[in-house]
Amino acid sequence: MVVEDSVDCEDGGKEMVPYEVDSIIFNLLKTWIDERLKMAMDCIDRAKEMETWNPKSKTEPYTQSSVEMLKLAEEAVGDFFEIPIGISDDLVQELADGLDSLFQDYISLVSLCISKQSYIPTLPPQTRCNKDSKFLKLWRKASHCRVRIEESHKGGSADDHHPRPSTSRGTQHLNICLNTLHHILSELHSLDKSLSQCPCQNPLPHNRYSSSRKHLSASHSYFDLARSSIQEASQHVSEVAAFCLIFLDSNTAFYDSLYVGNVTNARIRPALRNLKQNLTFLAAIVTDRTQPLAVQEVMKASFEAFLMILLVEGSTRIFLKLDHEMILEDFESLKRVFCSYGEGLVTKEVVDSEAEIVEVVVELMGQPTDQLVEDFSIAACEASGMGMIGTGQKLAMPPTTERWNRADANTILRVLC
Known part of the structure; x- marks a missing residue:
């Protein structure tokens, strides 16, 4: 101015x-x-x-x-x-x-x-084991004693109809x-x-x-x-929480118990009761808007645990060709837990999509050995860049990528083992 x-x-x-x-x-x-x-x-x-x-x-x-x-x-x-x-x-x-x-x-x-990998068990060496294995007989004796001791310290037995949720403070x-x-x-x-x-x-x-x-x-x-x-x-935290819940909190009821010894006497029902309790407890903690993501990640973690039980724990579990029908029935029960949980928290389409690879592996378990050997030879040759294997040729051991699928030589080899 x-x-x-x-x-x-x-x-x-x-x-x-x-x-x-x-x-x-x-x-x-x-x-x-x-x-x-x-x-x-x-x-x-x-x-x-x-x-x-x-x-x-x-x-x-x-x-x-x-x-x-x-x-x-x-x-x-x-x-x-x-x-x-x-x-x-x-x-x-x-x-x-x-x-x-x-x-x-x-x-x-x-x-x-920490990452979800911190909760995933270390993969043991691949072993070929059958029901007459001396190792298995010794392991069963030790396992029988260990399980009885664990049961005496648990809040409820595996067959308890009212199991308590096993969600840890960390989860x-x-x-x-x-x-x-x-x-x-x-x-x-x-x-x-x-x-x-x-x-x-x-x-x-x-x-x-x-x-x-x-x-x-x-x-x-x-x-x-x-x-x-x-x-x-949110994706990272929900994923880690889910793997913590399945591989740590629910370890005794699920990963350490399912199909141990033989399939017939170690079915999935006790693990499902525990899982339902944990999902109910999760719903009481997690807000409505976060529940769909949290439950979906729990589903993925449980499917991953189921796959690992089938493919990487052969030293404590013996699978027969005829078992695949019971295993498929158990997996259908596991799927139903998530299809029926809540009101559309996880859609059937999402459940079926995530379940596809598990169903492929169970299907492999129902195939005869000669068919698996042939499938393995073809997959291993394709992976190594070789043609069909001939006399005197040796296939290299296929690497474990943990990307399980029907065309993966390592997946087929683990089913064979």
């Missing part, structure tokens, strides 16, 4: 330098944003040291630290728009970017758990982490809405082009990166 009024001065007002109001306001507000983001970052740092990964309450089944962090974020957004100064798109984006980065840090903390904590991720995801929508409803002015002149283009490209959501991180973290 002074410059405009000084046009009649001797120098036309050239000596008057305009005060950079926009720049000063931008820097002051940026400092304010940094201070509020630091408060939220301090909350995350405390979570790294003190968070117990227990639910805040029965009505809020997610972590205390996530509640505090989201509260600070909501207060920052609310207070930001209460500042009696015109807010630019640049500053809104500055605040949104800072919050997005904070959420990603917290999401990384929540998903910082429960992972499920709370899963709830927390989806809680953050649901709160991002309201934060996005608050930021989008800002009556922003034009971007500040000194940063007009770069910031305005960034804002326009992110106009549909300020938190795309956080959302993407949540999807990846």
Whole structure:
């Protein structure tokens, strides 16, 4: 205003330098944003040291630290728009970017758990064993004593009609982490809405082009990166929780017991009772929105355990050709648990798709030995780049990739063993 009024001065007002109001306001507000983001970052740092990964309450089944962090974020957004100064798109984006980065840090903390491989048993050496094996007879004597001791310490026997759920505290904590991720995801929508409803002015002149283009490209959501991180973290956490539940918590009822000794006397019914109890307990912990993913991963883990029982535990289990009908019947029962669980949590199409490879292996177990030998020779030759094996030629031992399938020489070889 002074410059405009000084046009009649001797120098036309050239000596008057305009005060950079926009720049000063931008820097002051940026400092304010940094201070509020630091408060939220301090909350995350405390979570790294003190968070117990227990639910805040029965009505809020997610972590205390996530509640505090989201509260600070909501207060920052609310207070930001209460500042009696015109807010630019640049500053809104500055605040949104800072919050997005904070959420990603917290999401990384929540998903910082071991991989599912940590729960999968080490594959033993491939062995050829039959029902008359001296090793098997010795193992059965030792196994009989071990099982009786284990039963005396369990809360209920394998045949108990009211087994207690075997979900460990570690699995429960992972499920709370899963709830927390989806809680953050649901709160991002309201934060996005608050930021989008800002009556922003034009971007500040000194940063007009770069910031305005960034804002326009992110106009549909300020938190795309956080959302993407949540999807990846949820998949990882639910997968680890499922493998922990099946291979650790349910180990005695499922992986260590099913078909041990012989198929006829070690069917799947006790394992299914245990699984149903654990699924019911899971539903009591995991929120409705997270249940489909959690249950689907439990299904995948249980199918993986079933496959490993058939293919890699030959030293403790003896399978006959006639067993494949009972095994297929047991697997159909396992599938029905997930098809009937909840109301469409896992669709029949998804169950059938995941079950396909197990059914292929069970089908192989019903084939005669000479057919398996022929199939193995063909698959091994194709894998090694050889033609049909001739006199004097030796096939190399096919590698164990754990990608079980009908055309995999190692899969066929394990069925033969």
